[in-house]
Ligand SMILES: CCCCCCCCCCCCCC(=O)SCCNC(=O)CCNC(=O)[C@H](O)C(C)(C)COP(=O)(O)OP(=O)(O)OC[C@H]1O[C@@H](n2cnc3c(N)ncnc32)[C@H](O)[C@@H]1OP(=O)(O)O
C-alpha cells in the first residue's frame with residue numbers, strides 16, 4: 001500500500017517529543033537544520049543514486065564514484081555551500097571516495113604539521129582541489145609499527161633536495177586510500193636521513209602525478225592494490241601501492257612544524273613534542289568515534305523498524321501474530337545497541353571538545369594534555385568501532401533471513417564499516433597504548449603527581465580498592481553514583497592488578513608483552529568507564545522537550561547495566577559488587593527494556609535519516625517492507641530474462657544426459 005504509514009501505530013505510542021530528541025542527536029537546532037537540508041538535497045537528486053552499487057563491476061563502480069565526487073563539488077560551488085554544509089553533503093553521498101582522504105587526512109596533515117609558509121602555499125591549492133592528496137604512511141611490511149617504516153628520505157646538500165627511495169619490496173607504500181588512481185600529491189612518511197644519520201619518521205609533501213596528463217612522475221610506480229571485502233562496499237576507494245626510485249623533492253616540502261632541516265643539512269627540533277608527527281591520526285580517530293554512532297544508529301534504525309513490522313508466532317483469538325520486537329530476547333539484543341548509538345554520540349561530542357581544547361593549548365605551547373588526548377582518541381576509537389562492527393552484524397541477525405539480502409542495506413554497511421577496526425590503528429594495538437597510559441599513571445601516583453582528566457579517578461585508588469557497592473534493590477542501580485562507583489572500582493582494580501603483576505618482572509617490556517591480554521582488558525574497562533561517565537555528564541545538562549531527558553536516562557542506564565551484566569565476571573572477581581547486586585542489575589535491565597519498547601520507533605526516527613541514506617527496504621520509514629522486497633527482487637539482473645545465460649550451454653546438455661541415463 002503506497003503512501004500508507006505502516007508504522008504510524010508505533011509512532012503514536014511514543015511518550016516523548018521526537019523533534020526535541022532530533023535536536024539532541026544532531027547536537028543543536030542549527031546542526032539539525034543543516035543536516036536535514038543536506039540529506040534531503042542528496043536524497044532528492046538522482047545523480048546520487050546508490051541502490052545499484054552491489055551490481056556494478058569494479059571499473060563501473062569506481063567511475064561512478066568519480067562522477068559523484070565531481071558532481072558533488074559542482075553542486076557545492078553552484079549552491080555556494082559553507083564548509084560545514086559541504087562536509088555534510090559529502091557525508092550524505094555515503095560512498096567511500098578519494099575525497100575522504102583528501103579532506104580527512106591530507107588537508108589535516110598539512111594543517112597540523114606544516115609551517116605558516118607551507119600552509120599558505122599548499123592549503124589554497126588543496127582547498128580548491130587544484131591538487132588532490134592522500135596520506136601515504138603504511139607500507140607492505142609495516143602498518144602498526146610506524147617506527148618500522150622503511151622508505152628513506154635522504155637530504156642532498158648539493159642540490160638542496162630530499163631523495164625519496166623505496167629500498168625494499170616491503171617498503172612499498174600499501175593501502176593509502178585515493179593513492180591508487182586519483183591523487184596528484186601525497187603526504188608521504190619516511191625515515192629522514194641527514195649526513196648519514198637516521199632521525200626517524202617524518203612527513204613530506206610529494207607530487208606523484210603530472211597535473212597535465214595525470215601520468216606518474218619519473219621514478220614513481222603507482223597503482224591500485226585490488227578488490228577488497230564485499231562487492232560494492234569499500235571498492236569505490238582506490239587504495240594504492242607506491243614505490244619511489246630516488247625521487248627528488250625540494251627541501252621545503254618536508255612538513256617542518258615539528259622539526260626541520262636547514263640549508264646546510266642540519267636537523268633542528270622545534271619546541272613541540274615529536275609525537276605531533278602522529279597528530280593527523282589523533283584527529284581522524286576523534287572523527288571516527290562520532291562516525292561510529294552514525295554507522296551503529298543506521299543499523300539499529302533498520303533493525304528496529306523491521307522488528308516492529310515483522311511478525312512471527314503467537315496468533316491467538318483472531319489477533320495477529322506477535323511483532324518480533326515484543327520478544328524479550330529481541331529487546332535484550334536490540335535495545336543495548338540503541339543505547340550504545342546514543343552513548344557513542346555523546347562521547348563523540350565530548351571527544352571533539354577535548355580535541356579542540358588540546359589544539360587550542362598546543363597553539364599556546366601547552367602540551368600537557370597531549371598524552372590524555374592520545375589515550376582517549378586511541379581507546380575510544382577502538383572501543384566504539386569494535387562495538388559498532390559487532391553491532392551491525394547483530395542487527396543483520398536481528399532481521400532474520402531478509403537481513404542477509406543486500407537490499408536490507410546491512411551487508412554493505414558491515415563491509416564498508418568493518419575495516420575501521422583496523423585502519424587508523426589496529427584496535428588491540430590502540431588498547432595497548434591506553435594500557436601504557438594507565439600503567440604510567442599508576443606508577444606516578446606515589447610521586448605526588450595528581451592524575452587529571454579521564455584518569456582522575458586513579459587519584460582515589462586507595463578508596464576504590466576498598467569500596468563496596470551499597471545497592472540493595474534493583475532501582476538503586478538507576479542512581480548514577482552507584483553505576484559510576486562500580487565502573488570506577490572495576491577499572492581501577494583491573495589496572496592495579498596489572499601494575500602489581502608487572503612489577504614482578506625485572507624487564508618491564510617483557511612483562512608488558514606477557515601480560516598484554518590483562519592489560520587490554522584493563523584498558524577496555526577504563527574506556528567503558530569513560531563512555532558511561534560522559535553519558536552521565538550529558539544528563540547533567542539542561543535538555544528540553546517532553547520526556548526527552550527521562551528517556552535518555554533510561555538509555556544511559558541500559559548502556560551501563562548491559563555492560564555490567566555482560567562483564568559480570570569482572571565486577572564479581574574484582575569484588576566491587578556481590579552476585580546478588582549483579583542479579584539486581586539484570587532485573588533492572590528488564591524493566592528498562594519495557595520502558596524503551598513503546599518509544600523504540602520514536603528513538604530511531606530521532607536520527608532523522610532519509611530512506612536514501614538508510615538505503616534499506618527493511619528500514620523504510622513507512623514500514624512498507626513486503627511489497628517493496630517483492631518488487632526489488634525482480635530488478636535483479638538475473639531476472640532480466642526467464643532463462644539465464646549459460647543455461648543452454650551447460651545445464652540443458654546435463655539435463656539431456658540425465659534423461660538418457662534414466663532411459664538406459
Ligand atoms: C572530514 C572528516 C572525515 C574523516 C574521515 C577520514 C577518512 C577515513 C578513512 C581513514 C582511512 C584510514 C587511514 C589510515 O589508516 S592512516 C594510517 C594509520 N596508522 C596507524 O594508526 C598506525 C598505528 N600505530 C601508531 O599509531 C603508533 O605506531 C603506535 C602508537 C602504535 C606506537 O608508536 P611508537 O612505537 O612510536 O610509540 P611508543 O609506543 O613507543 O610511544 C612513544 C610515545 O609516543 C606517544 N604516542 C604514540 N602515538 C601518539 C599519538 N598519536 N599522539 C600523541 N602521542 C603519541 C606514546 O604515548 C609514547 O609516549 P610516552 O609514553 O613516551 O610519553
Ligand SMILES: Cc1cc2nc3c(=O)[nH]c(=O)nc-3n(C[C@H](O)[C@H](O)[C@H](O)COP(=O)(O)OP(=O)(O)OC[C@H]3O[C@@H](n4cnc5c(N)ncnc54)[C@H](O)[C@@H]3O)c2cc1C
Nearest residue numbers: 135136137138142143144175176177419422423424425428
Ligand atoms: C580499508 C583500509 C584503508 C586504509 N587506509 C590507509 C591510508 O589511507 N593510509 C595509510 O597510511 N594506511 C592506511 N591503511 C592501513 C592501516 O592503517 C593499517 O592496516 C593499520 O594501521 C593496521 O596495521 P597493519 O596492517 O600493519 O596490521 P598489523 O600490525 O600487521 O596487525 C596484524 C595483527 O597483529 C596484531 N599486532 C600487531 N602489533 C601488535 C602488538 N604490538 N601487540 C599485540 N598484537 C599486535 C594486531 O592486533 C593484528 O591482529 C588502511 C587500511 C585499510 C584496511
